[in-house]
Structures are given as structure tokens and as C-alpha cells.
Amino acid sequence: MEQIETVLEWVLENVVSIAIVLFEFIGVFIIIWSGIRGFIKYLRHSGDTRIYLARGLAMGLEFKVGSEILRTVIVREWKEILIVAGIIALRAALTFLIHWEIKQEEKEGTLHEPKED
Numbered sequence: 058m059e060q061i062e063t064v065l066e067w068v069l070e071n072v073v074s075i076a077i078v079l080f081e082f083i084g085v086f087i088i089i090w091s092g093i094r095g096f097i098k099y100l101r102h103s104g105d106t107r108i109y110l111a112r113g114l115a116m117g118l119e120f121k122v123g124s125e126i127l128r129t130v131i132v133r134e135w136k137e138i139l140i141v142a143g144i145i146a147l148r149a150a151l152t153f154l155i156h157w158e159i160k161q162e163e164k165e166g167t168l169h170e171p172k173e174d
Contacts, residue, residue, distance in 0.1 A: 069130070069131075070131050073127050073128075073130050073131050074131065076124075076127055077124045077127050077128055078124075080120045080121070080123045080124035080127065081120075081121060081124045083120045084117045084118065084119075084120030084121035084123075084124065085117065085121075086117075087113060087116050087117035087120065088113065088114060088117035088118075090113065091109070091110055091112070091113020091114060091116075091117065092110070092113070094109065094110075094113070095109055095110035095113065098110075104166070105166075107158075107162050108159055108162050108163065108166070111155050111158055111159045111162065112159060114155055115152055115155040115156055115159070118148050118151055118152045118155070119152060121148055122145060122148045122149060122152065125141055125144050125145045125148065126145065128141050129141050129142075
């Protein structure tokens with residue numbers, strides 16, 4: 058029975074480690090892609106550049122928060138748990154601020170649009 062637990066623990070650690078790397082990669086890719094597309098939109102003087110970039114950053118951060126949550130499964134010491142919790146809190150705060158900025162930008166965008174008669 059102890060051998061089965063050891064094997065299952067090993068499988069869990071490896072699956073979670075792969076998922077962490079995958080989520081981190083996806084988050085970084087989304088942030089880079091949004092940054093490049095946002096820069097192109099900026100050069101073209103597109104009106105939705107800030108919203109597009111903020112949404113991309115928020116989505117990338119969501120994947121990175123997911124990877125940190127998964128990381129809590131494999132940490133063993135309280136010090137590591139506190140570090141991961143701090144990272145999650147910072148990323149969650151950034152995500153909250155970005156979503157707030159998106160809402161503010163959308164409100165301002167609807168106020169500045171000309172009315173059609």
C-alpha cells in the first residue's frame with residue numbers, strides 16, 4: 058500500500074510540474090502576443106489599444122495565477138507556502154487593477170462616442 062502512495066505522489070508531482078510550466082508558458086505567450094498586437098494598434102492610432110492590451114495582460118495574469126495555485130500542491134515547507142501566497146496575492150491585485158482599468162476605459166469610451174441620430 059505504501060508503494061502505491063509513493064507512486065501516486067510521484068505521478069501527481071510530475072503532472073503538476075508539467076501543468077505549472079505549461080500555464081506559465083501560456084501566460085507569458087499571451088502577454089507577449091498582446092504587447093506586440095497592442096504596439097501595432099498604438100502605431101495605427103487605434104482607439105481600443107488600451108482596452109485590448111489590458112485584456113491581454115489580464116488573461117496572461119490569470120494563467121500565471123493558475124500556475125501559482127497549482128504550485129501550492131507540491132510545496133512542502135511553510136516558507137515556500139508563504140512565498141507562493143504572496144505571489145498569488147500580488148498577481149490577484151494586479152488582475153483586479155487591470156479589470157478595474159478596463160471597466161473605467163469602457164465607461165469613458167461609451168461617454169466619448171458620438172450619438173447616432
